Amino acid sequence: MSGRSHALHAGAWWLWALGxxxxxxxxxxxxxxxxxxAVAGYVVAVRRTDAPWARSYGAFLKLGLVVLVIRLVFAIVLGSPVPGTHVLFTLPQVPLPHWAQGVRLGGRVTAEGLAFAGCDGLRLATLLVCVGAANALANPARLLKSLPGALYEAGVAVVVAMTxxxxxxxxxxxxxxxxRMRGRADRGWRALAQVGLPVLEGALERSVALAxxxxxxxxxxxxxxxxxxxxxxxxxxxxxxxGVCAGSYGLLAEAGGGLGTGVxxxxxxxxxxxxxxxGRRTVRTRYRPDRWGTRAWLVSGAGIAxxxxxxxxxxxxxxxxxxxxVPLxxxxxxxxxxxxxxVGLVPAAAAPAPAARPRTGRGEPDGRSEPAWLDGPDGRPGPDARNGLDGRGAAAAVVAEWEKKGTSG
Amino acid sequence: MIRFENVGVRYADTAAPALAGIELTVPEGELCLLAGPSGVGKSTLLNAVSGLVPHFTGGRLTGRVTVAGRDTRTHRPRELADVVGTVGQDPAAHFVTDVVEDELAYGMESLGIAPDVMRRRVEETLDLLGLAELRERPIATLSGGQRQRVAIGSVLTAHPRVLVLDEPTSALDPGAAEEVLAVLQRLVHDLGTTVLLAEHRLERVVQYADLVVLLPAPGAAAVVGGPAEVMAVSPVRPPVVDLARLAGWSPPPLSVRDARRRAGPLRERLAGCSPAPPRQVADAEPVAVVRRLAVRRGRVEALRGVDLTVRPGEAIALMGRNGAGKSTLLGCLTGLHAPTGGSVQVGGAVPHRTAPRELVRRVGLVPQEPRDLLYADTVAGECAAADTDAGAAPGSCRALVGELLSGVPDATHPRDLSEGQRLTLALAVVLTARPPLLLLDEPTRGLDYAAKARLTAHLRSLADAGHAIVLATHDVELAAELADRVVILADGEVVADGPTAEVVVSSPAFAPQVAKVLQPQEWLTVGQVAAALDGGR
Known part of the structure; x- marks a missing residue:
């Protein structure tokens, strides 16, 4: 199992992905x-763990695809600034009032315009996929833990929000x-709106309990x-x-440029x-902060390169x-x-391999069908007997549902 | 270690104080059990130890609470964090981070403990609580018992001298509850930690307690003493103590083992009798038929090859570990999950293809959290809405509420009802549509013995009136009292299905206390034994 002792610093993944x-x-x-x-996808495929955040990669891929499609639809409907000669088809043009001059709705759609919009959309989508890769590979909570102490509270807020x-x-x-058990419709927007209040109430109660x-x-x-x-x-x-306020005012007023900067x-x-x-007032210490080792240098260096x-x-x-x-x-x-x-493939070899994926609960033959009371002599279970594979199933279902909603909503 | 001196607590806008005149001393290294019916202020007393009352909850605290010599009036909860570790009712609400190891370290980080000490204590705690295998696991993927252990571990790393737990085993299956109690015992024995815990399921914990604090009624003084002497006078008591009262054993034994030693004469007296034969269920058209049912949720097969037939008038208990598929099976019967294989029929309809309006006439479900089912601001409003939802004549739900839950004013907000009352209101709402099949998911969580007995009586009379009842539960005593048939699920498969006595008597985990005491005779409940003794006289 890959322990945290040689887990890669979360910052290294982000540097690689931003590179x-x-x-x-x-x-x-x-x-x-x-x-x-492809490079980002390959590294994610071989180096991501089984953690919940690692499953967000699929959502980012879909988001990228959506961006690409939106970019193409805009190019078709609103026309393209690229002059083209290969007309694919012509949409009926909507006449617009004079104040909307320069905006076109409908009209000719050229192959050049589509190709340009497609490449542009692909670039945006690629940026998203890179961010998604970092998101899937780096543990967001660990990243927040690497923040300076003064920002600690913000980090806690984000982690709590994530859970x-x-x-x-x-x-x-x-x-x-x-x-549904009250005989009311359980699908559709109305149903969702009507559970809003109880959900909010529950969230509030949970926040108070957590506080x-x-x-x-x-x-x-x-x-x-x-x-x-x-x-x-x-x-x-x-x-x-x-001082900061006065200085910014001085800079913006452009009266005394040098003085403003100084202040x-x-x-x-x-x-x-x-x-x-x-910061000396807080007594916090840090448990096992991530270390920036050779692997982190290699991974971040690959991105920067x-x-x-x-x-x-x-x-x-x-x-x-x-x-x-133009020309096409x-x-x-x-x-x-x-x-x-x-060069971006370096992390596929340099980063530590993820822990072997846990079995999904059906792998073993009938070892687990032995009842709970056979577990341990002292009432505590053997190492594997109660590892909550079923609990994992419930959580996985929740995450899967979350992803589904995240992408469709 | 913990000292209450004439302590009273009164929350704003309430007529009666939550606690009054509490005098209590818990010596160091004791396992102290706090018992009492619902609503007597057990949680308030626990929170007063950690300082959450009154610093966090508000209200007025009179008298003095000291923990390890620190007065909670002058010390805020965070300043008590190094002497008191608190685990609330819902461990999920307790977690701040997302991974087991970080969660164990979180409290120490807040206390500013040196990194090398933190590392050592985390390793020790992982071993002590048997969590070493789980250290890298996201908390969201843990089972109920594991979560409870992580929650305990997360407060233990700060090396508190007092551990305060609110219903640590109520939500757990019997096996997981044993796990948690084994850990608590180890803490008391090996580390000398003082443990104060409140629990409704006394049959699980009372034999481990050194000291019992009983709050017999709201506002009453606390009764403090050894477990046996307190249980002899307690209004809440486990079945084994009830059996002792019946058999005239004094002082009452607290564990099955002690009871068995003294049960010889009772077994002889009962030798000639046998429990009343199980109720005969008419061989009528089944209300629900499940054939070779398989359900996948995400990547996990939640159910595989499940067969179940439910006939009118039958009460069935579904048992098994947390996550064995009990709730999923109930979900299939209500059409929440579409089967991936096999078939489900309820009253001749396929649940997941039936509109909710139609379905409520065939099957009703009281969910684990009855509050989910209640939307209105008043009991009367709830009843009116239930009539409309079910298409019943106006007033039918209110009549049911009057029958099941007498003496509740119309204008009460459902939130202000006690757990048991809320459950009964939800039951009435569900029954308004007169479904022939009634499902209950973990109905006795948070109920005291009296509320449980009332619920059992209601459900019995419903079964006698021809309703089929299926309940998913961890409560072996409830299953013994109520069910004609027990179905045990493990890992998504049915591993046992048969008459209650046959299935539970042979199973150490699911046998009720009376069965364990009187083995090999097949008695399940104190009621059965009492009836037999009466008849024999």
Whole structure:
């Protein structure tokens, strides 16, 4: 099992994915973009874990497809700025009032316009797929844990929200089922709207319970700080913020450019000092923070390398990376940029392999049909007997439903 | 370790105080059980120990509560976090992070414990609670018993001297409950932790307790003493104590083992008798027929090859571990899940293809959380809505409520009813459509013995009137009291199906206490034994 001791730093995955995204943003060549998607997809396929967030990749793929389709539909309905000669078909044009000049509804649809819109949409979709890859590979909670201490509260809020979302989905389906038992329709928008209030009520109750639990577990404990230090903290933070405001005003007013910048920087520094001093009030420590090791360097380095190589290729050979839409021509795969994109495959080997997927509960022969009372001599189970494969099933169902709703809604 | 001095709690806008005049001392290293009927302020007392009352819930606390010498009036819950660990009724509401290992570390991070100490304690706790296999698992994928253990572990890592638990085993199947109790015992024995827990299912915990605190009625003084002496006078008591009263054993035994030692003469007296034969179910047209049913949910096969026939007037208990497929089977009978294989017929209709309006006349379900079924602001409003939904004559639901739940004013908000009353209201709402098949999902969660007895009586009379009843439950005592037939599901398959006595007496996990005490004779309930003794006289 791949423990967290050699799990990859979440930041490394994000750097790698953002590198791929940067590379994708430099080109409209559909072959190169497809290659980027393939590289990201392959790495996700071989290196993602079985965690709930890892299943979001499919949702991002679908979202990318939707973006692509929307881009094409817009090009068809609203026309394209690209002049073209190959008219595919002509839509009836809607006459628009004079204030809407420059907007066209309907009219000629050319092959060049469609090709241009398709490549452009593909680029957007590729960016989304890259973000989706990072999302699927990096544990979002671990990423938030790597944030500086001052942002800790924001991190907790996000994690709590993430665990709340599946609960909400489960609540909705439970209440819809209950409506069915009252003989009311359980499908459609009306049904969904009518369970809204009870769902909200449930979410509120759960938040209050969670707040109580967090309080009882010591959330928000503060260290004793001498009064002088507290006052200094307040003075620094307030003074710094005033400085930032004054500085930004000076910059925007463009009266004294140099002075404005100076005040802004000084204000920022003072405010940061205040935050740092304020951080001493919290007593928190961190449990097993992620370490940035060789693998993290390799993974993030691969992403950055792809981005740098692509940016250089874009300046040295713009024709290959952004082929002109007119005249219409089949795209050509430029060799060096393609090889550069393939560097993005490094994590497929460099990143630690995910833990073996747990069995889905049907793998074993009849080992598990032995009853609970045979488990352990002391009433506790053997290591595997009660590992809750059935519980996993319920959770998987919830997540699957969540995904379904996320993409269709 | 825990000390209550003349403690009273009164919440705003309530007529009576939630607690009054509580005097209580729990010494260090004791396992203390808090017992009492619903609504006597057990949760309030527990929260007063962790400081959540009054700092978090509001209300007025009079008197003094001290924990390890710290006064809860001057210490907020977060300042007690290093001496008191609290686990609430719903462990899911307790988790802040998403992975087991992080959850164990969370409390220590808040307390500012050094990283190397945190690491050591996490490893120790993983071993202590048998969670080592689960350390990397997302919490959402754990079973009920595992979650409860993780919740306990997450407060244990801070090395609290007091552990406070609110109904730790109520939602668990018998096996998982054993798991949790084994862990608690180990804490008390090995670490000297003081444990204070409230529980309705006394038959599961009372034999482990060193001290019992009984709150007999709202506002009454607490009775504190050894488990045997308190159980002798308690209004809430497990079946084994009821049996002891019947047989005249004093002090009452608390565990099946102790009872068996003294049951020799009783077994002899009962030797000539046998339990009343099970009710004969008329061989009428079945109300529901399930054939070779298979259901997939996501990637998991929830049910496989399940056969079940339900006849009118029959009461069936569905039992099995958490996640064995009980709720899924009920869901299939109500058309919530479409079968992936096999067939389901309820009253001649295929549930998942039947419109809800039609379906409620054939089958009714009281869900695990009866509140889900209630929408209106008042009991009267709820009844009127139920009549419209079911197409029944106006007033039919109200009449049912009057029958099942007398003395509840029309203007009461369903939220203000007790657990048992709310369940009964939901039952009345469901019965308004007069469905021949009635399903209940885990109906006794949070009910005290009196409420459970009333529910059992209602359901019995419904079965006598010809309703077929199927209930999914972990409560072996309820199954013994009510069911004619028990169906045990494991891993989505039916592993046992037969008359209650036959199935449960042979099974250590699902046998009720009376059966365990009087084995090999096939007695299931105290009621049966009492009737036999009366008849023999």
């Amino acid at each position: 791929l995204a940067t590379a994708a943003s430099r080109t409209t060549n559909p072959l190169l973009l497809s290659l980027v998607v 709340f979302a599946p609960n909400l989905v489960a609540d909705v389906s439970r209440l819809r089922a209950a409506r 109580a639990a967090m309080d009882a577990r010591g959330y928000g404990r503060t260290a004793d700080v001498p009064r002088r230090v507290r006052r200094l903290t307040a003075a620094l933070t307030l003074g710094g913020l005033i 802004l920087v000084l204000g920022l520094l003072v405010a940061l000092a205040g935050l740092w001093l304020g 792809v981005a740098v190589l692509m940016i250089r290729a874009a300046t040295s050979d713009p024709g290959a990376l952004t082929p002109p839409a 021509a089949a795209p050509v795969l430029p060799v060096w940029p393609a090889l550069a994109v393939l």
